Amino acid sequence: MKLSTKGRYGVKAMFDLAQNYGTGPIPLNSIAQRQNISGYYLEQLIAILRKAGLVKSVRGAQGGYILSRPPENITIGDIIRVLEGPIAPVDCVNEEEPEPCSKWEFCITRSIWEKVRDSVTDVLDSITLADMVEEEKKRNVNIKEIGTTSNIGGVNK
Amino acid sequence: MKLSTKGRYGVKAMFDLAQNYGTGPIPLNSIAQRQNISGYYLEQLIAILRKAGLVKSVRGAQGGYILSRPPENITIGDIIRVLEGPIAPVDCVNEEEPEPCSKWEFCITRSIWEKVRDSVTDVLDSITLADMVEEEKKRNVNIKEIGTTSNIGGVNK
DNA sequence: CTAATTCCTACTAAAATAGTAGGATATCCT
DNA sequence: AGGATATCCTACTATTTTAGTAGGAATTAG
Numbered sequence: 196m197k198l199s200t201k202g203r204y205g206v207k208a209m210f211d212l213a214q215n216y217g218t219g220p221i222p223l224n225s226i227a228q229r230q231n232i233s234g235y236y237l238e239q240l241i242a243i244l245r246k247a248g249l250v251k252s253v254r255g256a257q258g259g260y261i262l263s264r265p266p267e268n269i270t271i272g273d274i275i276r277v278l279e280g281p282i283a284p285v286d287c288v289n290e291e292e293p294e295p296c297s298k299w300e301f302c303i304t305r306s307i308w309e310k311v312r313d314s315v316t317d318v319l320d321s322i323t324l325a326d327m328v329e330e331e332k333k334r335n336v337n338i339k340e341i342g343t344t345s346n347i348g349g350v351n352k
Numbered sequence: 353m354k355l356s357t358k359g360r361y362g363v364k365a366m367f368d369l370a371q372n373y374g375t376g377p378i379p380l381n382s383i384a385q386r387q388n389i390s391g392y393y394l395e396q397l398i399a400i401l402r403k404a405g406l407v408k409s410v411r412g413a414q415g416g417y418i419l420s421r422p423p424e425n426i427t428i429g430d431i432i433r434v435l436e437g438p439i440a441p442v443d444c445v446n447e448e449e450p451e452p453c454s455k456w457e458f459c460i461t462r463s464i465w466e467k468v469r470d471s472v473t474d475v476l477d478s479i480t481l482a483d484m485v486e487e488e489k490k491r492n493v494n495i496k497e498i499g500t501t502s503n504i505g506g507v508n509k
Numbered sequence: 510c511t512a513a514t515t516c517c518t519a520c521t522a523a524a525a526t527a528g529t530a531g532g533a534t535a536t537c538c539t
Numbered sequence: 540a541g542g543a544t545a546t547c548c549t550a551c552t553a554t555t556t557t558a559g560t561a562g563g564a565a566t567t568a569g
């Protein structure tokens with residue numbers, strides 16, 4: 196039940212693009228640095244996002260990547276589906292083309308996996324990149340107010 | 353975001369034991385046959401479940417496995433945690449010992465994974481083996497009432 | 510004693526994961 | 540025009556995980 200780095204890095208990269216939305220194309224290496232991801236690896240991930248139509252690319256100097264829709268129109272579910280495939284704890288409840296097993300309609304475990312799938316998609320489809328940017332802004336305000344004390348007891352490895 | 357066969361098979365096997373609860377020890381090979389799982393492989397999985405205290409074993413002839421608690425006291429979450437490890441889409445929101453990353457408290461993606469984790473655990477912890485047995489009984493009644501026509505349009509590979 | 514059954518350990522093929530790497534191509538800027 | 544900055548595309552690789560297979564020792568009912 197783990198997400199791979201594809202999904203994790205993908206969401207981080209898309210969030211980075213959302214934060215910089217409106218300021219022209221963002222070069223991949225700057226994203227990779229800010230988000231602490233291997234540039235080579237991120238290249239492959241963003242290629243998937245581009246082919247799926249979630250980001251647009253601008254080639255050449257001063258080029259980079261741009262969200263192809265405004266942040267409020269891209270959900271975390273959109274990103275995860277593209278990078279990790281259809282959301283489903285097991286293949287027989289795959290959103291797109293559920294893979295039939297023997298005794299399909301008699302399997303009780305199946306109904307459980309459907310419930311899990313639905314609860315996950317509910318969460319992922321309800322959060323947009325704009326929501327994340329908004330929350331991040333709020334958080335920064337709080338940190339300024341509270342100051343450095345906010346890190347008391349915090350982890351800083 | 354997929355479950356491995358460990359979790360899937362484990363739930364099936366535990367459900368099988370729940371259906372046969374009260375009728376003495378159930379030999380592993382009969383479970384494997386009914387649930388269509390490799391016996392050799394299931395042996396390893398049930399060893400994990402036994403060490404975790406979810407099933408008891410009876411060795412020797414006429415031996416087998418028994419749920420160590422009544423079906424109403426075992427949830428799907430219990431089983432999944434034992435076989436797949438703590439429920440978490442990413443390690444930094446691990447239920448047991450979250451693995452800290454750099455800039456822990458500043459990561460917005462983290463709050464998303466927490467929401468996903470919570471919605472999954474809510475579902476898995478709310479379903480017991482007894483619930484499954486109950487639902488299965490209901491279903492069998494329906495099938496008897498409707499008869500063979502219930503499979504019209506059904507998959508039967 | 511024997512058949513049934515759990516228990517324990519080791520082995521393995523195939524796939525997925527998480528990168529690394531190199532060169533071709535395109536475009537801005539001077 | 541030419542160099543610097545980028546994307547684009549493909550191939551390679553080490554490590555880990557997955558999903559088993561296998562063999563034999565230990566235990567117990569009948």
